[in-house]
Amino acid sequence: MSTRVGILGVGQTSYRRHHADKSSAELIFEAVEAALRDADVDVADVDVVLAGVAPDALAGENSVERTAMIGAGKPLLRINTGGVTGSSTAFAGASYVASGRARIALVFALERMGQATTSQQVFNTIFDPVYEKDFPLTTITMAALRASMLMRMYGYTERHWASIASRNYRNALRNPLAHIHRDLSPEDILASPLLAWPIHRFEACPMSEGAVALVLASEDVIGDRDAAWMQGFASRSDAYAMGDRFHRPEGTLVDLLSLQLAAKQAYADAGIDDPRRQLDVVELYSPFSSAEAMTYPALGLTEAHDGPAFVEAQEVDLSLPRFNPSGGPQAANPVSATAMVRIAECALQVLERAGDRQVEDVRRAVATGQGGATQFSTLCVLGSDRPE
């Protein structure tokens, strides 16, 4: 018995460096309350709660999700898959509903890194203590290793990375929830300090905290109501070691095999065979502007070697999908939540509740998720039409 699942409501706190006036439980409550209100669903009707919280070390609270119980006595499961936590959580909620064991699932994700002094020390601990911890492997250097490889293989330049970042910041100006509201030109971005060549400071994501929640419901509950239908979703995990991904017939490290495979399945389920034409909005989990370059070919939007031209075309070709109308992770990166924020923003676009950042005529939107050193990838297709 596999029922179709749709998103009825979305709730988000704003994303900022510190929410000094809120405890972790209060942040969760704010997002959940907003989602229930947006969905017009009462907490009593929620059958299961799934919580996404990534490394506990960022919050400094072990298993912080259980400090904010939603209703009384409901099942609660906690997911931690790093950067894809938010999407893994949404998918697990969708499975619960699709199985028939829940009619309504409440999923939320919390990032509390405002309580951390530095995130990079925490991120360094994601690497293998036996072989890798002695090296400056961080999210920034991981991204830089890929960016330099993309430049060597496909002819990207520093200018491409800067223009992608500029587009994200510009979009974020219309998103009142975003962390960063600055209109930065590519020149401004290239002038910002170099962190690890070729990555400049303004091409990296901020440290943001906040919470997001979604109300997922079965087709019976949704009935004739507007919903953002989960038409297809998939997740793939790759080998751990970056070094293992260089020499494969399917493509090298920057060809992002896990996202390719996730897209292939999700597109098949959603009936997408011409993504460039069929997708209206794409929310990318790329915490560094250069990381977007790996997603375009993986999503079937362009060939890898045409990537630089594809970036340039985004500024002029209105037939292309709109990228990151929310501003994306460059404008707000609440790590545990970011992948669910991408889904939430796509849902808002499909539901036509995206306010100033609403794109016109959105029938289908795609949200990606990225975790580990591009080890985990997720893709979710949301649409205004109930799946067949």
Add this chain to the structure above:
Amino acid sequence: MTTASDLITIKGNWSFDYTYFAGETASRFFKELREHKRVMGTRCPSCERVLVPARAFCDACFCRTGDWVEVGPQGVLETFTVITAAFPGLPEPPVVLAYATLDGADTALVNLITGLDASDVAGTAERLMAQPRVELRFIDEPQGRITDFSFEIVQG
């Protein structure tokens, strides 16, 4: 009404001690560094890839690995970055971090590139974008740690 000055914060420290078991395979890999100044991989009997650093199992084929194989001492530079910003607990910049596939290996290995002056970042980047060959450079007294060696650009 709570004003900003009424908001309480509490300082905390998050530090945990661990004892990680490296296992037989990694232990032997480090012993080979320390006693023989050589980098070893293991071969998967199914796909026949030589995995470096040595592993006990191949995750792609999901089976135990077999033979031990020495790799290097030279190899191909796959990608690099020049780190210019300081991070707490990590080496002083500029630091060149790179992945290289040693001759005979099917996977790339991470380490630092030493023996070059990376203070001219743009010049260093241009030089490394040309993918010069690299070779292993061991310290005089290896300790059985991954930092016993680094990569150096092969001259000429």
Add this chain to the structure above:
Amino acid sequence: MHGASGRRSDPVGRARSECEQSIGEGMRSRALLQGRGGVTGERPGVYVHGTALEITWRDATRNLGELIFDVVDGAVRDSGIGMQSVDSVVLAAHDLVDGRSLSSMVTAPAAGAYLRDEIRFGDDSAGAFAAAVTRLEAGHARCSIVAGWGRSSEHDPDRVSQALFDPFWQRPLGMRELDVSALRAQAWRLRHPGSSGWDDVVAASDSRATRARANPRAVSHGGHVADVPPLMPAGSMPVLADVVVAVVLSTEPSPIRVAGLGLSSEPYLVGDRDLVAMPALRTAARLALAEAGASAEQLDVVELDGLTLLDEAISLEAVGRAAPGQGLARLSADDAVNASGGGAAGYCAPAMGLTRIVEAALRLGPGGSGAQRAMATGSSVVGGQTQTAVVLEAA
């Protein structure tokens, strides 16, 4: 150019074509499921095909990934299903237990996640088992590995457990999981004055130790028994060990069927809870038994998770298998309950719920002791704040 001379098989290509094949098959099975009547609420059955459990202590020959590989490989071999048919990996592990943030980066591939759909739950492994069941019932997977682990020898459970308590109300008082167990035990004594008392503890502790010794899967040497907190009886502590456990589930029939699932939760602050009544476990067990159409007394096998002997005993009351105040007495007298030895056979959160499930499954049907129906429970962090109950039946 790289590595061996001669022909090499291509694991990525193989994985990709398996993935494509599984997409095709998945779509067909989804279509099949959609064709079934949703009105009657028919769900496809979920069956246990393979199990593996290793409880060790300080095995320096294997790192965590290698331990996981051996156990997952063991479960897959036990199932007789080839790895190529597995399309889902559901894990339960905790970063602070594993000693690194996002520990699943290193451990997921060891559990068979390479180019597969993988998800890692951050609390008790019985909850992950339940989630895996929903994936199969929803048609989102056809065959799933479920695995959980924790190495007590690699981390400091007391330090990790202190971090579970919020920095404002509970952590400043130095609370740990063991302290919640101790509070629960005292509350139970207060509620049943003049009842069994600590005399029954000796009998229950002895029978638990005897059962653990008879269990071939119990930790054979080493393990760590923590100091007993003041006011807790001797012999009530778990034997901390390195636990790695895995099962293989599928919608294809096998001799062991998942007959019922129940999950529930309690408030976060310990002061908000009824520690003795354990309402989350009470509800979870009730739901699982109702789905299976059985009562607690009708179970042939009961495997209850609990940090201490007292938690196990009080849990026995909560699931309805012992009268209030009689948990300890019933625990030693009832051979069907925790025949594995429970926490005395080896303990490390979050591996315990799935370990109880495996111990229950092994006793079912012709391969086991001929039992027909079993229930296993899994208890989460922060003093069992969330609980999972699973009923298995010999099919």
